[in-house]
Amino acid sequence: MHQGFGPVPPDAPAPPPGPGAVPPFAAPPSEGRGMRMWLGIGVAALAVVLFCGGGGAALVGLLVSGAEALNEQARTVVGEYLDAVDDEEFSKAYHLLCDAAQQQESPAEFQRRVSAEPEIASFQVGDVSLTSELSVPVDVTYASGGQDNLRALLDQDSAGGLKVCDIS
Structure with missing residues (x-):
């Protein structure tokens, strides 16, 4: 007999297990957990590749633009020097x-x-040739009709610009 609550209907669910009862599963469900972990690792790896690759591309771009700027500055100073000599502006x-x-x-x-x-x-x-010294090749045609391949040696002045040291 039941203690004070009356008869238990035959179709009533069984009471929940008490303390010390064994759970219906040994560990919490892990469905999809491995896939989420590998997806997260893949996204992190992709981010590292993009950031490092972007930095590498920026570095290459900086070096290329720096080399082009140096070439332009060398062409300008050598051209101005030769034009001044040609115009007899020796000063x-x-x-x-x-x-x-x-x-x-x-x-x-x-x-x-x-x-x-x-x-x-x-x-x-x-x-510009960046060997042991800063120089540029200069192909010249003389007024007399001859041609020559010269080399202009350059140096940096205190303001950071290039100056001609010798053309031979």
Whole structure:
């Protein structure tokens, strides 16, 4: 007999198990947990590749643009120097020389030396060579009709610009 609550109907559910009862499963369900973990690892790996790859691409872009800027600056200074010599603006050409070249000869000595050299009709300045010294190739055509391949040695001045040290 039941204690004070009356008879139990025959179709009533069984009471829940009490303390110490065995649960219906040994561990919480893990459906999809492995897939979510691998998906998270894949997303993290993709983010690392994108960020590192983007940084590498930016570094390559920076190096390429820096090299192009250096080439442009070298072409400009060598072109200005040769144009000044061609126009017999020796003072302007002398100021485009690096400090070491200016210390080796005075403006008057520079003018005598350069005015005795063959006249250049046209020139083409190549790309900067970054070996032991900063230089650019210069293909020249002389007014007399001959051609030559020269090399312009460059140096950086105190302001960060390039100056011509020698063309030979």
